[in-house]
Amino acid sequence: MNRLCKDFGADSSTARLDPDRVAGWFTFVWGKASPQTFNVRLAAWRAACAYWREQQWLGGDPLVRLVARSVPRDESRALTRAQVDAVLGLDAALRERVLWQMLYETAARAEEVLMLNVPDLDTANRRAVVIRKGGARDVVVWQTGTARLLPRMLAGHHAGPLFLSDRKAKPSVALADVDLGTGRARLSYRRAAELFDEATAAVAGGPFTLHQLRHSALTHAAEDGASTPMLMKMSGHVSVRSLGKYVRPSAEALARWCAETDPAARLRR
Structure with a gap:
């Protein structure tokens, strides 16, 4: 517009x-x-x-000549479990390691996690309140990997944004996005994405995007048998149709299932 x-x-x-x-x-x-x-x-x-x-400001349809384009299905956006292990095991700064681990374990959108403030966290119960797309408040839950790293990053940090940039905030930055103790601004999605791209360039199949961590988490949870309501709670989706593109089993999972259900293999056992 x-x-x-x-x-x-x-x-x-x-x-x-x-x-x-x-x-x-x-x-x-x-x-x-x-x-x-x-x-x-x-x-x-x-x-x-x-x-x-x-509002009766427009009579006809000015878009009558335009048609939506066909989007080819992408079956390879989810990382394999080995790739996830490689990414989360990278020798990176503590802030990046916490962010990547949290994105994978919560399956939340990167924007939702980057907008977290320290008071939103419930570290004792391994959860936090996020603002989903559309403005709804929801809870995301993380696992042991994040729980081990997060206290090291907080280290006496009790207020302000959770993820901070490396530089002091410019005067034009909103106060809600500034840590008053250090004067640093909230880490932006653009900068977080750049750092992830640079860090994963050397990983087999990389570089990757932050969104692929969310995609991978949902795909792996579906492969492990998570129910549709559980996947919708994890993802924050309100439509099963929106969830569908995230829960297609990977080629890796298909091969594992075929090996486990092979009749000849059962006879050998």
């Missing part, structure tokens, strides 16, 4: 949004983007146009 205002003019009338002009502009701006990006931008446009029609 910011790009729309920039290119069409913030004071322009919606009458200028004729289908041919909009289709040409949209294709020029996002035509070379990935199908996922193209579709996300188009969905945002459709939501805006629907609202404008409800």
